[in-house]
Amino acid sequence: MFRVTVRDHIMIAHSFQGEVFGPAQRLHGATYVVDATFAGEELDGDGIVVDIGRATEELHAVLADLNYRNLDDEPELAGRNTSTEVLARLVADRLAERARAGRLGPGGTRLHGIEVTLRESHVAWASYERRL
Amino acid sequence: MFRVTVRDHIMIAHSFQGEVFGPAQRLHGATYVVDATFAGEELDGDGIVVDIGRATEELHAVLADLNYRNLDDEPELAGRNTSTEVLARLVADRLAERARAGRLGPGGTRLHGIEVTLRESHVAWASYERRL
Amino acid sequence: MFRVTVRDHIMIAHSFQGEVFGPAQRLHGATYVVDATFAGEELDGDGIVVDIGRATEELHAVLADLNYRNLDDEPELAGRNTSTEVLARLVADRLAERARAGRLGPGGTRLHGIEVTLRESHVAWASYERRL
Amino acid sequence: MFRVTVRDHIMIAHSFQGEVFGPAQRLHGATYVVDATFAGEELDGDGIVVDIGRATEELHAVLADLNYRNLDDEPELAGRNTSTEVLARLVADRLAERARAGRLGPGGTRLHGIEVTLRESHVAWASYERRL
């Protein structure tokens, strides 16, 4: 299996509902350093799984919809806990849509899976891995 | 699959038995930067796999029993090579016990697996992955 | 010159005023990975510049007043841009007060300077260095 | 499953053929920080999957054949795109040959798999994972 990963980041505000979150129930924020991994069994004629340039652009486009925002105010996310896990799945699902739509190039439609990792600090991160 | 990882570290002394270890047969030591990864298929009602705060506390508790010690003198470990692999399994197994005992919260009992990675330097690390 | 550094982090929300900030004028947030460096010319009788354990505790205490907060709502900070530079100075000044008050131990009063670095992402950070 | 990883690096020149590569069609270069991961189900009598010292030596030997070279001029690689994915597979395959030949010690023949990751920058990397 081949895997290609590109990295970008977002800076957002949000709050959590639920006693388990303790002080994170208050409005606070995070920088998420986001790694998107694209997995495929075969290389294409150019010798790649997916073009790193395109992968970088698509990840950046997906993150642009979240960046520099208070997620509590985003209609799509309002009322949900935007935990690191939830955001990892959201980014992975949106990248999957773009891959299927051909935005990652023809190789993108042959990908087997996507994994997205959000690093919220130097001591904690979460990821979501899905098939394509 | 969702995965959540938290990081901590220990500083221990030990020695190895066996020619393969060369100079590491002498009493020496290591800082192990320890990453514990908890994997689950589902998010709970709060939108998380496992509470990062609790995961951090439980990892810290497991490591406290090893930290600032000469592992050669620990009755439980005496006579065994406490290689990076062996210690990774030890930490993973102890975290698994705590997960099953509910110490990671109710979500902890629904976890599918645990992986523990010990980084012994900037150029070498080892991990152990197991089911729950 | 000796220097000792300890690392911790905070997760905060804030917004900026001023066109230069572009989309960061919106309410957003950041994880700041914070490095506090203590510099001194001499080692004490124990062979250290400052106790790493105490330095870690004092940095954590200073950061606790900022952590998991919307800085726009903090009376002390309201109306100011809490840029990475401003926050680096704030943390450095508060650590300096604690050093002078003896909270870092007797060695703390012999320190020559403090530098605080806030890493806001994998591609941007800022620091403030001051004398003691 | 146990996994042991060692890290080394190479510094090479190359160029790519294909419009998808844009400016990387020009002769340029890369530092690849290379992580080689060896996976096995069982520990040997010494308590290890593979000797980290030997793994480091074998990775270094495999990389020495590529290091400080223009890959476009290497007979074995001429006419192929030496993408990060292609090089990851090349290194993994050569390590697999060495493992089967006993160069990693007796434990090397019991390995289940090898994964090689090449980090081409702080924001992009690729890997190849194979069975043994």
Add this chain to the structure above:
Amino acid sequence: MFRVTVRDHIMIAHSFQGEVFGPAQRLHGATYVVDATFAGEELDGDGIVVDIGRATEELHAVLADLNYRNLDDEPELAGRNTSTEVLARLVADRLAERARAGRLGPGGTRLHGIEVTLRESHVAWASYERRL
């Protein structure tokens, strides 16, 4: 003193002349992860030393003239050893010109100094620090 740092990277080919360079006399290449640090004594009215967005753009512009190139073929660099030190100075000097020309905004003309660090691998880097 305040310092703001932004990070980018380039991927280049080159060769060195001089026996001291050993195998690096051959045509090879490097990824340089480039950190540009801007130092100033005062914050401006917005509370910053230099706008991180502009600093990122100017660093990117300076690096674009070097990126994806064989430096041996660049007229400006031909016949010189483009060592890590030489490239660090080149990038610092070009950033200094841009700062003086107001490309970093009005705050850029009040900067005291610039330091540029090029990381050529996980185990070696070089920097050049200059006044403005």
Add this chain to the structure above:
Amino acid sequence: MFRVTVRDHIMIAHSFQGEVFGPAQRLHGATYVVDATFAGEELDGDGIVVDIGRATEELHAVLADLNYRNLDDEPELAGRNTSTEVLARLVADRLAERARAGRLGPGGTRLHGIEVTLRESHVAWASYERRL
């Protein structure tokens, strides 16, 4: 000012004397990731401050005398607290001797200073900077 840094590591055991060290009074150990920085005002005829290859060899030689040892048993260090600061100074002083003895090449004798940083974990490190 130019600066060149190379990285290596050691794995040692030791214990500390003094209540300030708490549990670190017990025999324990550390991996120190060691960065040695060589500073000079001028580049030599080859365009470098110091040969990275030689710097790497000399750092490795200095560390070899400490590596895989219990520092409490080293005659030279017995009875002293081998704190991170003390070890940073020890390594810097030994590198300075080698630089003056010409072991870093002719450029080594023109160096202005040396700084050595020992990283004992992902959250703590110490350094010693001296003139040459």
